[in-house]
Every structure is written in C-alpha cells, then in structure tokens.
Amino acid sequence: MGNSLSNQTIILLSRPEGMPTERNFEFRESEVPEPQAGQVVVRSIYLSVDPYMRGRMNEGKSYIEAYRLGEAIAGGVVGEIIQSKSDHYQVGDKVLGMLSWQMYNVVEAKALRKIDDSIAPLSAYLSVIGLTGLTAYFGLLDIGRPQEGETVVVSGAAGAVGMVVGQIAKIKGARVVGIAGTDEKTQYLEKELGFDAAINYKTAGNLRDALQQACPNGVDVYFDNVGGTVSDAVMSLLNDYARIPLCGAISSYNSTDEDLGPRIQTQLIKTRSLIKGFVFADYAARTNDGLQDLVKWLSEGKLKYEETIVEGFEHVPQAFLQLFEGKNLGKMLVKVNER
C-alpha cells in the first residue's frame, strides 16, 4: 500500500503553559495512504491559523474539543483534489474543510465543501467569505444589531474578524471606531477601510479618554475580540441598552495569571446592556444568508479585506505564534503549496 507521496504533519507535542512556543509542536513525516472508496486526497494550498486554536491546545473542553497530545492540529484548510475515489469530486477541484495541518489530507468527500475561485480568490474562503467573515457578520448583526447613527466600537479591529465587523457596521450606517495595536493598523483602518476613527491602544495614553473623544455620543455596540484592559475602558462608556457581542479575549489566552479586572455587572445594570458570547457554529444553519451578503458587498466594493500570508509549511507554527504579537493585518494564512 502507500501512495509514494511523502506527507508532513504538525502535531501537538505538549500543551503550552502561557505563551506557546515552537517547542509545543513537532513535524512528523509519513507516507500519504491510498484513498479508500468515497475518499479523496487533498493537497493543502492555504492553512488558516486562528487565535481560537490556542484554546484547543489546553486540556479540557471549551466550546470545541481540545486537540489531543501527539495528534495533528486541525483547522481551516483550502486545497486541491489530487486523487479522488468519490463521485463528488474530480482531480483539480478546489475544496475547503476543517482538516489537519498536513501537506496532504486523505478524507471522506463529505468532510469537504467545493469552492469556486471565479467568485473570489481561494484565500478569501478562509477569510472574508470564510469562518472569520461569517463570525463578524452574525456576531455583529445578530447580537450587536447596529442602527443607523449609532456608535460601534470594535477591538482587534485590524484582525480578520475586526475589519469585517467595522466595514459591515459602516454599511449599516453606524459611526465606527476601531482599536488596534500599531499606527500602521490604525492608519489602514481610517484611510483604507473608512473607519471614522481608530485608536492605537498601546500609545493612546489614557485609553478611556481617547475613546471618549472618538465616541462623543457614547458606545452603542462593542464587538469584543480582545478582552482585558481594552474592554475595561470601553465598558465604562456604554450607552443605555448597549449590545456587546463577545467574540474573543485574545489578551487573556496566554496568561497564566487569573484574569482580574473591574466587575462589569453594575455597569450592565445601570445601562441595561446585553453581553453575549458566541461562535460561528451557533449560526451555521444561516451560513448561506451570510455568504450571500458578504459576496454581494465584496462585488460592490463595499467590503475590502486584507491577508497576511506567510509562505511555507515549515512556518505554520511561527505564523500561529505571530497572531499573539499582532503581526497580522487582516487574516493570517500560510501558503503551503502553489495552486
């Protein structure tokens, strides 16, 4: 048996304590097995690295199963069918799936979705019209519900989810204020994406004062990707009946200390505000509605996106680690093969 194709897999060697390092991962080589009936071989083109993966590296269930020690890391992958024993796929088809961090994945056809690069570049299926775009779409519109003239603040605004959130809020007629961690990012948000204001939380001095200036009418929607002290500052500026979609808390993912801060309950009562945690899976049944809008806005030029693409399978762990240094503008992807 065997395929004469040599595979590489990135496995979780040890669970990170605090900030992950490359030593938590190991590259293993193997032979790509022959596909069985109903299976296909997918050659990876782009791998997605995402902050939520950090949670899966811990022991114990969160909203998604933990990665197992000694087994492959998995995530969003775009690839090309190079062998098919399924009626549903032909060699050359481009596909999307939750697959292992491998050069080749041998999987059941039903684990994949066919994608069409005449609609958008392949990489977009992992970003603006993928999990991150849909996460932004449903969190903002279903929980945040921005109304025309309201003020929407988004943290992690130059990240993959954040920049889609801000642009959809603009489409809905809101005033949009982004928070990010470099001047390059804040300038991009203001100049390229049309945010009404963007604040560099690292250089703003008193973030609450800076936010208050950028949000003269207070905050109606806070789309939170980061948690921590950035969120503490935003929470103090909520208007009555504010809505807070909780998407991520990247500031705390690698902390080994208890995440202590001002309790928010009193502020929520005073303003009768709503906070809700969510993940895209909560809205999976409405995927097509979301994609329809996102693709339409893309084609109308109302929605731009940015990708930070690292080249080479050997750099996947490094690209993942860079997420926590805020090295990415938009979606962080690794290109592991030419198409």
Place this chain on the structure above:
Amino acid sequence: MGNSLSNQTIILLSRPEGMPTERNFEFRESEVPEPQAGQVVVRSIYLSVDPYMRGRMNEGKSYIEAYRLGEAIAGGVVGEIIQSKSDHYQVGDKVLGMLSWQMYNVVEAKALRKIDDSIAPLSAYLSVIGLTGLTAYFGLLDIGRPQEGETVVVSGAAGAVGMVVGQIAKIKGARVVGIAGTDEKTQYLEKELGFDAAINYKTAGNLRDALQQACPNGVDVYFDNVGGTVSDAVMSLLNDYARIPLCGAISSYNSTDEDLGPRIQTQLIKTRSLIKGFVFADYAARTNDGLQDLVKWLSEGKLKYEETIVEGFEHVPQAFLQLFEGKNLGKMLVKVNER
C-alpha cells in the same frame, strides 16, 4: 392657607460615602398644604425601602435620576386618600404611587394608581404584586427563560425579588437553588418555598464547591441580585447557552473600593452565555400581563411571599440601612400609619 395637618418628610441631607448612616437623612416638619384642583392628599400607610435607592443617593444619573440634596427621598408608597379635589378619587380609596417619604403627600391624581385590598393585602402591592414581583417576573421569564428540567440559581434568594424568582422558576419546572446569608433564610427557602436547595454563602466554606454539589447538572439560568464573589462562584459553573438576568449588585453598592474580580468574558465565550442588565421600567408596557400571572399564582397558592415590616415613620432610615445587613426576609416595608 394650610391644612392644620402636620407633616413629616425625610430628606437626603448628604450623599453617603460607602455605607449610608442615619446622619445622611434628616426629618423635617411642615404643614400639609391644601390640595389644589385635581390634587388629593394621601396619608401614607406603607413605605417601601429598596436596595436600588442606594444608587439614587449618589451624584449623577444611573438608570434613574439621583435624589437631590435637601429634597425628599421618594419611593413606592401605599396610602389612603384623606382629601380629594379630583373626580378620580374618593376619601378612603387606597392608592399606590412613587411618592415622597412623608406622612402625607399632596399630589396630582394621575400620579396614583387605585388598588384593591380584596385581591391582596395592601402591602402586597409593594411586594409580590408590586415592583419587586414584576421585576422578578420579567427578568426571569424574558431574559432567563428557564426551561423544564434546567437549573436556576438565584442570589439574594430570600430577598423580595429573589424569593419570587425562585418560586416562578419552580412553577416553570426548573431545579431551583437559592443563595442567602443566614441559616434561617436557607431553611425558609427549602422548607416553606420548596427550593430544591439553598446555600448559606457565609458558612458554606468554598461556595463554588457547595454550588457544584447543589447543581450537579451545572447552571442554566443565574438570576443575579448581589454581584461580587457570590457571582464569581456561580459564573464558573455555567452551562452552554446560560442566561443571566442582572437585577442588582447589592454587594458593591456601598463599596468605596473598585469592584475587582475575575473577568467573565472568556467564560461567556466558552459557554456562549448571555448576560443582560434590566430594570422593571423596561417592561412597564407589559405590567398587566405580569400582574395577571402573579395574582393567579397567588390565588392558586403557588406563590407565597414574606414581608419584614418595621413599624413607625421614624424608623424608615433604619429599615433602609438594614437592607444592607440582610435583616429582611422577603420585602422590607415600613408601616407608618394604621389603615
């Protein structure tokens, strides 16, 4: 002019810093003025003292205007019409209103609502079928939405709102666990009100462990009246898609320190839970729906209530202060006149 009736008024003399004391209040005497056309004179029978009043004693707007220095404290009052220059009221009518802490209030007829002591005792209009009962009703059913077989935890469970919350949750078929601060209260909740379990947070040792034991299937709804470390413990036991109506945070009302604790964002994301602050006024338009159910459950014996009644107008400040020592079982009222 004048009425030959001597009045007493309790005014806010100074804004409390931290725990209020009797020195923050002053009793003033005056003559009761003659009612003008459209006005009535109400002789107070019961005055309501409530934790939310503490917030109104601070400077600055919360969800309701601050009391003004040198002016009367106001709150829920049940009384009897003793003079009427309105077609809507006759002497002897019993009424409910948001009135001043006074022996007599001279007010416009439209500031009052007529109440019927054949449906329930007068005091009930300030408790189980008043603001507190309706607050419990709408917060639990609109935000908490308990389903049959789910677990509902309520803090401040032996207070006016908490004991109605627990009983409605039982009516809806939930497992109900109450948290209170004395053994007398926990025994009352278990034995008289049929709570499945009640925990004395002051003697429980590790509250989280005690809660975990009382909630073997986790927590689906947490009706929060207290905030602080009690809430920290409950938050760590949330099930997926938990709902948390935020009604009060009495543990922090008198604190002069910043209210620091574990940030809850990560837990909310992991469980995709919802928290919402609310006050009864958000549901004022649906008052009659709520009253209909509450009166029905009362008449069916499914809803019991308890009142801690202090006698004498001179004891109003003291009764208010006792709220923060947890001296009350159920609704704290002051009886200032016989009916």
